[in-house]
Amino acid sequence: MSIKLGVPSKGRxxxxxxxxxxxxxxxxxxxxxxxxxxxxxxGVDDVExxxxxxxEIPRELAAGHIHLGVTGTDLIQEKLVQWDQxxxxxxxxxxxxxxxxxxxxxxxxxxxxxxxxxxxxAAFRARHGxxxxxxxxxxxxxxxxxxxxGVADYQLVDSQGATEGTVKNLTAEAxxxxxxxxxxxxxNHLKVLAEExxxxxxATLFRSRVAAQSExxxxxxxxxxxxxxx
Amino acid sequence: MTLAAIKTKAATLKAGFAxxxxxxxxxxxxxxxxxxxxxxxxxxxxxxxxxxDPVRGEVILRPDFxxxxxxxxxxxxxxxxxxxxxxxxxxxxxxxxxxxSEYHQVGYEVFDRADPAGADAEVFARFADVLAPYGLRAxxxxxxxxxxxxxxxxxxxxxxxxxxxxxxxxxxxxxxxERYSGRAPVPPTRAALLKSADPLAEAGPVIGLRDHDExxxxxxxxxxxxxxxxxxAGQVDLIEALVRVSETCGYALxxxxxxxxxxxxxxxxxxxxxxxxxxLSARGVDVGNLPFDANFGRTSMEYYDGFVFGFSxxxxxxxxxxxxxxxxxxxxxxxxxxxxxxxxxxVIRPGLLVDLEEAET
Numbered sequence: 002m003s004i005k006l007g008v009p010s011k012g013r014x015x016x017x018x019x020x021x022x023x024x025x026x027x028x029x030x031x032x033x034x035x036x037x038x039x040x041x042x043x044g045v046d047d048v049e050x051x052x053x054x055x056x057e058i059p060r061e062l063a064a065g066h067i068h069l070g071v072t073g074t075d076l077i078q079e080k081l082v083q084w085d086q087x088x089x090x091x092x093x094x095x096x097x098x099x100x101x102x103x104x105x106x107x108x109x110x111x112x113x114x115x116x117x118x119x120x121x122x123a124a125f126r127a128r129h130g131x132x133x134x135x136x137x138x139x140x141x142x143x144x145x146x147x148x149x150x151g152v153a154d155y156q157l158v159d160s161q162g163a164t165e166g167t168v169k170n171l172t173a174e175a176x177x178x179x180x181x182x183x184x185x186x187x188x189n190h191l192k193v194l195a196e197e198x199x200x201x202x203x204a205t206l207f208r209s210r211v212a213a214q215s216e217x218x219x220x221x222x223x224x225x226x227x228x229x230x231x
Numbered sequence: 232m233t234l235a236a237i238k239t240k241a242a243t244l245k246a247g248f249a250x251x252x253x254x255x256x257x258x259x260x261x262x263x264x265x266x267x268x269x270x271x272x273x274x275x276x277x278x279x280x281x282x283x284d285p286v287r288g289e290v291i292l293r294p295d296f297x298x299x300x301x302x303x304x305x306x307x308x309x310x311x312x313x314x315x316x317x318x319x320x321x322x323x324x325x326x327x328x329x330x331x332s333e334y335h336q337v338g339y340e341v342f343d344r345a346d347p348a349g350a351d352a353e354v355f356a357r358f359a360d361v362l363a364p365y366g367l368r369a370x371x372x373x374x375x376x377x378x379x380x381x382x383x384x385x386x387x388x389x390x391x392x393x394x395x396x397x398x399x400x401x402x403x404x405x406x407x408x409e410r411y412s413g414r415a416p417v418p419p420t421r422a423a424l425l426k427s428a429d430p431l432a433e434a435g436p437v438i439g440l441r442d443h444d445e446x447x448x449x450x451x452x453x454x455x456x457x458x459x460x461x462x463x464a465g466q467v468d469l470i471e472a473l474v475r476v477s478e479t480c481g482y483a484l485x486x487x488x489x490x491x492x493x494x495x496x497x498x499x500x501x502x503x504x505x506x507x508x509x510x511l512s513a514r515g516v517d518v519g520n521l522p523f524d525a526n527f528g529r530t531s532m533e534y535y536d537g538f539v540f541g542f543s544x545x546x547x548x549x550x551x552x553x554x555x556x557x558x559x560x561x562x563x564x565x566x567x568x569x570x571x572x573x574x575x576x577x578v579i580r581p582g583l584l585v586d587l588e589e590a591e592t
Contacts, residue, residue, distance in 0.1 A: 106439050107435050108436065110434050113421070119403075123396060125445070129440065153274075
């Protein structure tokens, strides 16, 4: 029986993942037309390539539909409750670096720490009659981070894209989003808090702790891990 | 087997409370989320199930009965009043997936202005009585003492308000204490900001709803705070000694009286604790062996602002509390829009009692 390897189906993340595997002599290629999500694996037996959206890979790993998967740490930790019981990180792939950070308007010269954010949120609520809004799509991670940081009197508002624009559009007072260079933030007159980020993320190879394994599948997994020097 | 057993147990407990004079009440399962969101903010989303109704807006699956019972009492209740209820509540369990997210609670709540110490003792004694066969370990506390200590600190009103806001977040509370006493260094960003003559001058465009005026107001507050002398080391030590008090009630009372000599602001709260201990004794509670923990109840939801209590199962360290409760005067003040009614109550989890009974046999 073959094991399944889930890889992001598009763009740079897919290409860099293919490159990373090829340095270990495992050839991943996409077959068929551009629109068809099927692939081929060379250099190691009994491994099936499954091309998926990076956002679906955490769920597929946790459901045991795939044995191995490449995705961002951010997506794993946001989407899976008690992620470390469902998947095990095997290797950081060294690309797809991004930090999940909290950013506020650069003009908030009085806000640099979580402590400041909390105090500003309290004053904001007293003044405006509602809690300071923080736009994000990473609800669980940001909520846990702000809870640990002792920030109260805020609310998360959902933003699935163009999050940096929400402050200017008056739909949020602050944002929590993924950034790699910070350029988009600066262009939108936002600054990152002077704190540890919510999460440092990069593309990572995960093994499902849930996927059922026969003796043969275990042997295949071991062969792949040996090849990857793990 | 168990659901029927749990329902029977719940009905028996509720009937017992009703017999003791409580009015049985029912509450809807689906509640408007607004009030709870207003009280707890984002944290409620990690603990309760919120969903969206196209007509009613955000709604929440009943995470406890206290709030609807208080609202009902404020709207139509006569005083004094005693209520009892039983039913399912719903809690998200992200931290403890092994715990059920739907379980039963039976509650008893007392709204009575006349004799707070007596009402505290009445609720605790009723619970102790009902729970006596289960070999549980009781603990009591009193958040009112810490509140009194903070309000009596020799520091600015702004600092006291900040600490008061975080009484229920012990870690943040501690961080504030360290900052105000000068034990924790001023963060470099704050130091730089305070040095700058006009930090807003080169801040770039003001975007968002929080305007120039609000930023300037906080800058002024930060400057005033920087000019504030540090909280005296003695006062910090007293607060720390106070939250460390963990003894049986008699010794705890002695210890707190000692602290009150140097911190007279807590004297009234300590007197109230003494009156409660007397009232408990009068109801037959063995106060001499009842543990008191000054920190108890600080990490639960921010209902309780006075007497707090809990009952845990000694053989099951991984279990949540089998029963818990306390006084929540401030909640009624917040919900009453100017009106308030001293209130104390608690809940029992019949499901855990059934588990204990089954483990016995």
